[in-house]
Amino acid sequence: MAKVKTVFFCQECGYESPKWMGKCPGCQQWNTMVEEKVHKTDRHAGHTGGVRTSNKPISISKIERSSEKRVQTRMAEFNRVLGGGVVPGSLILVGGDPGIGKSTILLQTSDQLADGDFSVLYVSGEESVKQTKMRAERLGIQSDKLYVLAETDIHEIENRIEELDPDFLVIDSIQTIYNRDIASAPGSVSQVRECTGQLMRIAKTKGVATFVIGHVTKDGAIAGPRMLEHMVDAVLYFEGERHHTYRILRAVKNRFGSTNEIGVFEMKETGLTEVVNPSEIFLQERTEGTAGSSVVASLEGTRTVLVEIQALVTPSSFGNPRRMATGIDHNRISLLMAVLEKRVGLLLQNHDAYVNVAGGVRLDEPAVDLAVALSIASSFRDQASLPTDVVIGEVGLTGEVRRVSRIEQRVIEAQKMGFTRAIIPSQNVGGWTFPDGIQVIGVSTVKEAMETVLGGHPSESTKARHHQSNT
Known part of the structure; x- marks a missing residue:
């Protein structure tokens, strides 16, 4: 009989x-160590997740490239x-908050693939077959080549794959699948690691493209060991607010394409529908002539998206002014406000921001810095910018506006959306032809x-408000 011993695993990394240990040495998180029983003979069983295609090395010039499209x-x-x-044979991990629509989008994708003369096996570890059927009826799914299996044992799932030989496989979700040879609960570090390794072996050896749904932690990361994201070929995050209809599918890892690519969807009663022009969606509720608003042309992967950035600056009633940000890095806001105070002369130290x-989108590229700074300055001065202005640029600590990438693509998208003036870094002005109908400054x-967008002097009402706050 195999000897059993106890090992403590971190649920995060x-x-x-x-x-x-109270604090994990790997990820520095507290109270994440969980006790699990591990068979000594299974300690080196990681070969189940490997892909063995040849016993001897082959020259890379003699390897035939796959002809599968x-x-x-x-x-x-x-x-x-x-x-x-x-990509056939790929392993794709899809994560997101509960109720965001992960199962919905993969069930719709499975139906579309089944309609394309492919066989798809949808394995549900959280719902019964009848519950999955109810969801499918609501989405209008009734393909004959879409097979549903309610199972959580990885060995039984592998047997059904051998019988059916599907072209695509969906696992919903990886935290519910378990290996009976491992003495730990489903969703534990050992179970998630071994089951994912077994699914990767199936995907690579049989050429079955596999979608795996993964739950996320309260911090928004995929639950389970960090190595789970390294094992798969692509990691997709499904983002959005459950109280809003728009969802964003973002690729944070992709071995077969660009990272940070996004897709925008709208949740309706009949399922998810794609949004062809997300810029129009993000700007449709914009209020013109209001201080504290500016539009930026942000680059998400290969796509340019026009997004409104709103700012509200008000005198603080506390000793420490508040700095809150949604959809952008909080530390970046503090940095830009420090630049505005030091280099421009705006007295923001006693104001909440x-x-x-x-629209619920998250921006993390430096090209949005200038739009954020101008939105803060617009709210502070109580002066509105022109509704037809779009602002692009990175801001340095000395107050300079730095060059950004792919400026031509950004300006063309702004011109298509009806904007007539683009404020860009001076280093990006030369070397390309401006599109007709938009003025580039x-x-x-x-x-x-600020002098270009807001003018050089604050309004009289702003002066009076600042005088009252100082006195």
């Missing part, structure tokens, strides 16, 4: 230790995020950009 779904947004379609990216500093 997979770090293992022979004894319990990507499989297209009927959702162009989904194809875009994957890099042009589903709230910054929001409208180059600025070298934040102060110059």
Whole structure:
């Protein structure tokens, strides 16, 4: 009989230790160590997740390239995020908050693939077959080549794969699947690691494209060991607010395409529908003539998206002013406010600042810095910018506006959406032809950009308010 011993695993990063520790040395998180029983003979059983195709090395010049093409779904947004379609034999991890629509989008994708003369096996570990049928009826799914299996044992799932020989496989979700040879509960570090390794072996040896749904932690990361994201070929995050209808599918890892690519969907009663022009969606509720608002042309993968950035600056009633941000890095807001105070002369140290990216999208590229700074300055001065202005640029610590990439693509998208003036870094002005119908203005500093967009002097009402706050 195999000897059983106890090992403590970190639920966040997979770090293992022979004894319990309050703080994980791997990811520095507290109270994440969980005790699990491990068979000594299984300690080196990681070969189940490997892919063995040959016993001897082959010259790379003699390896034949696979002639299989990507499989297209009927959702162009989904194809875009994957890099042009589903690659046969790939392992794709889809994560997101509960109720965001992970099962819905993969069930719709399975139906579309089944309609394309492919066989699809949908394995549900959280719902029964009848519950999955109810969801399918609501979505209008009734394909004969879409097979549903309610099972959580990985060995039984592998047997059904051998019998059916599907072209595509969906696992909903990996935290419910278990291996009976491992003495730990489903969803534990050992179970998730071994089951994912077994699914990877099936995908690579049989050429079955596999979608795996993964739950996320309260911090928004995929639950389970960090190595789970390294094992798969692509990691997709499904983002959005459950109280809003729009969802964003974002690729944070993709071995077969661009990372940080996004697809925009709208949740309706009949399922998810793709949004062809997300810029129009993000700007449709914009209020013109209001201080504290500006539009930026942000680059998400290969796509340019126009997004409204809103800011509210108000005198603080506390000793420490508040800095809150939604959809953008909180530390970046503090940095830009420090630049405005030091380089431009805006007295923001006694004011609360709230910054929001409208539409629920998250921006993390530096090209949005100038738009954020001008939104804060607009709210502070109580002066509205022109509704036909779009602002693009990175801001440095000395107050300079730095060059950004692919400026021509950004300006063309703004011109298509009806904007007539683009404020861009002066270093990006030369070397390309401006599109007709839009005026391009180059600025070298934040102060110059403020004078261009807001004018050089605050209004009388703003002066009076500042005088009252100082007295």
